[in-house]
Structure formats: structure tokens, C-alpha cells
Amino acid sequence: MKVSDLREILQYVPLFRERIFVVAIDGEVAASENFPNLLLDLAVLRxxxxxxxxxxxxxxxxQNLAKxxxxxxxxxxxxxxxxxxxxQVSIDAAIRLTNEIMEGLSSVDLRAAYINAIIAHPTGILAGVDQQFTGRVERVDVKALKLLLDEGIIPVVPPLGFDGEGxxxxxNSDSTALEVAVELNAAKILYLAPGHAFETPATLPRQLAISEAEELVKKRKSDFTPGIISKLENSAGACRQGVARAHVLDGGINEALLSEIFSHEGIGTMVYSNEYQQIRRIFKKDVRAVISLIRQSVxxxxxxxxSRTEILESLSDYWLLEIDxxxxxxxxxxxxxxxxxxxxACLHVGKSHENQGYGRKLMAFVxxxxxxxSVKTLFALSTQAFNYLQQKGGFSAAEPSELPPARLKKYEASGRNSVVLVKTLRA
Ligand SMILES: CC(C)(COP(=O)(O)OP(=O)(O)OC[C@H]1O[C@@H](n2cnc3c(N)ncnc32)[C@H](O)[C@@H]1OP(=O)(O)O)[C@@H](O)C(=O)NCCC(=O)NCCS
Known part of the structure; x- marks a missing residue:
């Protein structure tokens, strides 16, 4: 691990301290070879x-027990x-698995408790057919869950619900995770699905706004497996009801949880409700961030x-786009x-956020x-993004002589031979 990775991780820590994350694990992931690694990820989170x-x-x-x-x-x-x-098979299989999960958690020194926190009622009759013992979550025992969480205990919730009459x-565990996350006002849900659930001809986008996730579920159901569609549907539902982020991850990937939570790139798909995004002026303390952001482009x-001094000299000219x-x-x-x-000038979008419209957003902002x-003409100099500035920013190629004299002097001295582009601004 590089020191810069650690820096990236540490910036998230104050954001998440004492917040609740609901981790929803498919039974198949819990039975997989990677499960002990995921337990270690949970230990890091704790x-x-x-x-x-x-x-x-x-x-x-x-399915196995029935067989x-x-x-x-x-x-x-x-x-x-x-x-x-x-x-009956479901109860036996689910409770056995709960027990195995608790054993796993205790093997990494995590305290956990099985809890029947789901109050359910029968799904009832759908399209004329009685769903018998399939239930819908009616209520979540928030008080009991919070008691455990406040004591540093991980509540383990099986996919079973109980009515008041025994x-x-x-x-369904995906929708149960949604209800638990909403009721607990969780910061995140992380859905872990087995790797084969992601084996589809279409790839999932890395980030989806709620409406995009809903659209995908509605119009592109056949492009993805039912397991993924269910997770996306519940992710969108959870975000609609106030959970800030929901993630759908391949539970077969080593360190899946940590990689998703503590890096900008992530490894899965994130559905978000309120991306905290702003364009703001920079301050002296941000100069280092600007220099490191543009390092690759330089x-x-x-x-x-x-240089640091050059940026400091025109500090109020610089703007940063921040996400979270x-x-x-x-x-x-x-x-x-x-x-x-x-x-x-100095338009740069970090690699992990390219092609998501941020460049255009900054051009429009500027x-x-x-x-x-009251500026009448905007100009830009570019060695490699002149097509971008023309096609996406509405600039046109121009002669260096159209630059302000002071800028022309610098242009000639630089020897970069950048393409000069201008755009007339109408009031
Ligand atoms: C050029 C840059 C700012 C684009 O930012 P971005 O946020 O990825 O771009 P957007 O999301 O707004 O636009 C993406 C579109 O522009 C196109 N595009 C990106 N870079 C391009 C380039 N150099 N030339 C032509 N088109 C380009 C993409 O193919 C995409 O096209 P599509 O929408 O038709 O699919 C970014 O790649 C960058 O920082 N480059 C290095 C620094 C640089 O050259 N800055 C400009 C000098 S002032």
C-alpha cells in the first residue's frame, strides 16, 4: 500500500465514524472462499x-438443504x-447460516448477536395466488438494533420475519436490508452478490443516480441477472427513502468492502441520492491538492x-470541483x-471521474x-484537448494574435505551440 492510499482512506474516516452501514450478504457469498476476507473487512470497519x-x-x-x-x-x-x-427448510437453513456467520465474526474478535428484529405480515394473495408463508417487512425493531449497535455488537439479521402471534x-434479504437501513437512518447499504451474478453481456455503470437506477431496472431488466436487478431496485428504493448511498458489489473480490468504501474509483456500482458536489474557490491550503490533481496532465x-508560488499569486482565479x-x-x-x-485555464478532470460531464460542467461554470x-471573449490554449473545447465547449480555432498582448508574450516564450481557441460570450 502506498502512503497516498492511506491518505485517501483517512479522509473518509471522520465522515463515517459512528454512522451505520447495513451489509447485505447473499447466502452464496457467505458460503464462499472469500467470506473470511469479508469478515476481516468488517473488523476494519468496526x-x-x-x-x-x-x-x-x-x-x-x-436449495442445498432441500436437496x-x-x-x-x-x-x-x-x-x-x-x-x-x-x-421449515428455510428456517433450518437460515438459522444454521446465522450461526455460522456468528462463528465467523467471533473468529475475528467481533461481537455479534442474532436478532429477530423483523416484524412481518404475510404477503397475502397476489394475482389470485396465496403466497402462504412469504412475508413482507412491516416494521423493524429499531430500539433493539440500536441497543446492540450502541454496545459495539453487530446485529445479524436472517431473512425471516415474525408476526406478533408466533x-x-x-x-427476502435484499428488501429486508432496505427496510433496516431506512429505519436506522443508515449512511450506506452494501449489497454483496456472488461473482456469477455479474456475468452478463451488459456491464453495470459505476455510479447511478436514483432515477437512472430506476430507469435501468424498468427498461433493461433482461440485460442483467435477477439478483442484480433486485439489488438495484432495493438500492434505488433505499436512496429514495433517505439512505445516501447503496452499493452493489461482487462479494468474491478480496477486500471488496474496503475497496468500495475507501476509494474514489470503487469496485462496484453505487446508487446515490444526494451526491455532495460543489464547485468552490480554492484557499491556500488547497494549492497542494490542485498541484497533485493536475500532475498527470502536466x-x-x-x-x-x-508552481505553488504562481498559483498563490492568482489564488482567487482557481476553482475546485469536489465530490464528498x-x-x-x-x-x-x-x-x-x-x-x-x-x-x-487549468481545466483538469481526475482520471476516475472522466467522461461524466464534469469537464463540461466546469466549462459552463467558468x-x-x-x-x-462582463468578459466579452473567452479564450483557451490547448495542446491535446482542442477538439474537446471545440466540440463540447463551443470554442473555435483562432490566431495567437487574438490573445491579449501580455498573454501573447507568454505564449511565444513558452514554445508549447498550443492551439488557440476563442468563444464570444453574448450577454
Ligand atoms: C479534457 C477533459 C477536461 C475532459 O473532461 P471530462 O470531464 O472527462 O469530459 P466530459 O465528461 O465533459 O466530456 C466527455 C466527452 O468529451 C470527449 N473528450 C474527452 N477528452 C477529449 C479530448 N481530449 N478530445 C476530444 N474529445 C474529448 C469524450 O470522448 C466524451 O465524448 P462523448 O460525450 O461524445 O462521449 C479531461 O479529459 C482532462 O482533464 N484532460 C487533461 C487536461 C486537459 O487537456 N485540459 C484542457 C486544457 S485547458
Missing amino acids: SLSIKVVLVHGASHQI QRGLAITNSDGIGITDEPTL RTYRV QNEELVRR RTPVACVALHIYPEHGSAEL ENLAREK
Whole structure:
């Protein structure tokens, strides 16, 4: 691990301390070789004072147990009909798995408790068919869950719900995780699905706004496996009801949880409700961030090298685009009042955030800023992004002689031979 990785990780720690994460694990992931690694990830989360609730599925175990018993079950994922024999197998398989998970957690020194926190009612009759012992979550015992969380204990929630009269229902774990996260006002849900669930011709986007996730579930159901669609649907639902982020991850990847939570790139798909995004002026303390953000572009000769002193001299010209308080892009606007023009400069979007419209957002931002300052002509110099500035920013190629005299002098001295581009700003 590089020191810079540690820096990246540490910036998230204050954001998440004492917040609740609901980790929803498919039964198949809990049975996989990678499960002990995921338990270690949970131990890291706990060591950072993140409160964890573990909701698990049991479909894989239910199918296996039914096979062992030679029983034909009506359904294994808690969405279809659950008849009496299927319910019995489901209870046995789910509780066995809960116990195994608790053993795993204790092997990494984590305290955990099984809890029947799901109050359910029967799903009832759908399209004329009685769903029998399939249940819907009616309420979550928030008080009991919070008691455990406050004591540093991980509540383990199986996919079973209970009514007030001693009856048990099979509930779906994806939707249970949603209800638990909403009721607990969790910061995140992390859905862990087995690797084969991601084996589809279409790839999942890395980030989806709620409406995009809903659209995908509605219009592209056949492009993805039912397991992934269920997780995306519940992710969107959870975000609609106030959970800030929901993630769908391949539970077969080593350190899946940590990689997703503590890096900008992530490894899975994130559905987000309120991406905290802002464009703000930079301060002295941000100069280092700007220099490190543009380092790669400077090395590629896309941007001119700027020293700390140069940036400090025109500090108020620079702007940062932040997501979740992390700088991901920057731009500068240098004004030449005597010439009625301004330069859009130092436009850079970090690799992990390219092609998501941030460059265009910053161009539009700078253009508005220039207009407010009565600038008539915006210009830009580029060695490699001149097509971008023309096609996406509406700039046109121009002659260096159109630059303000002071800028022309610097242009000639630099020897970079950048393409000169201009855009006339109408009031
Ligand atoms: C150029 C840059 C700012 C684009 O930012 P971005 O946020 O990735 O771009 P957007 O999301 O707004 O736009 C993406 C579109 O621009 C296109 N594009 C990106 N870089 C391009 C380039 N150098 N030339 C032509 N088109 C480019 C993409 O193919 C994509 O096209 P599509 O929408 O038709 O699919 C970014 O790649 C960067 O920082 N480059 C290095 C620094 C640089 O050259 N800055 C400009 C000098 S002032």
C-alpha cells in the first residue's frame, strides 16, 4: 500500500465514524472462499467506529438443504410462494447460516448477536395466488438494533420475519436490508452478490443516480441477472427513502468492502441520492491538492506546469470541483480587463471521474463567471484537448494574435505551440 492510499482512506474516516452501514450478504457469498476476507473487512470497519448491521440471505443454503432432504421447494429467495415444507427448510437453513456467520465474526474478535428484529405480515394473495408463508417487512425493531449497535455488537439479521402471534415468514434479504437501513437512518447499504451474478453481456455503470437506477431496472431488466436487478431496485428504493448511498458489489473480490468504501474509483456500482458536489474557490491550503490533481496532465504536456508560488499569486482565479469533499477536478479563469477577455485555464478532470460531464460542467461554470464579470471573449490554449473545447465547449480555432498582448508574450516564450481557441460570450 502506498502512503497516498492511506491518505485517501483517512479522509473518509471522520465522515463515517459512528454512522451505520447495513451489509447485505447473499447466502452464496457467505458460503464462499472469500467470506473470511469479508469478515476481516468488517473488523476494519468496526475498528474505525463504523456501526455494522449484517443482513443475510440464505437462498443457496435453502436449495442445498432441500436437496439433501429430497424435498421439492416452492421458492428459495423469499419472493415467490413459500409453502409449509419450504418454510421449515428455510428456517433450518437460515438459522444454521446465522450461526455460522456468528462463528465467523467471533473468529475475528467481533461481537455479534442474532436478532429477530423483523416484524412481518404475510404477503397475502397476489394475482389470485396465496403466497402462504412469504412475508413482507412491516416494521423493524429499531430500539433493539440500536441497543446492540450502541454496545459495539453487530446485529445479524436472517431473512425471516415474525408476526406478533408466533408465526414465522420467509422474507427476502435484499428488501429486508432496505427496510433496516431506512429505519436506522443508515449512511450506506452494501449489497454483496456472488461473482456469477455479474456475468452478463451488459456491464453495470459505476455510479447511478436514483432515477437512472430506476430507469435501468424498468427498461433493461433482461440485460442483467435477477439478483442484480433486485439489488438495484432495493438500492434505488433505499436512496429514495433517505439512505445516501447503496452499493452493489461482487462479494468474491478480496477486500471488496474496503475497496468500495475507501476509494474514489470503487469496485462496484453505487446508487446515490444526494451526491455532495460543489464547485468552490480554492484557499491556500488547497494549492497542494490542485498541484497533485493536475500532475498527470502536466506530465502528459496537456497542461502547463504551475508552481505553488504562481498559483498563490492568482489564488482567487482557481476553482475546485469536489465530490464528498474530495477534489476531483479544477479550472481557472484569468481575466485580462484591459482586453475585455479572459482565459479558461487549468481545466483538469481526475482520471476516475472522466467522461461524466464534469469537464463540461466546469466549462459552463467558468463561462457564467466570465459573463458576470462582463468578459466579452473567452479564450483557451490547448495542446491535446482542442477538439474537446471545440466540440463540447463551443470554442473555435483562432490566431495567437487574438490573445491579449501580455498573454501573447507568454505564449511565444513558452514554445508549447498550443492551439488557440476563442468563444464570444453574448450577454
Ligand atoms: C479534457 C477533459 C477536461 C475532459 O473532461 P471530462 O470531464 O472527462 O469530459 P466530459 O465528461 O465533459 O466530456 C466527455 C466527452 O468529451 C470527449 N473528450 C474527452 N477528452 C477529449 C479530448 N481530449 N478530445 C476530444 N474529445 C474529448 C469524450 O470522448 C466524451 O465524448 P462523448 O460525450 O461524445 O462521449 C479531461 O479529459 C482532462 O482533464 N484532460 C487533461 C487536461 C486537459 O487537456 N485540459 C484542457 C486544457 S485547458
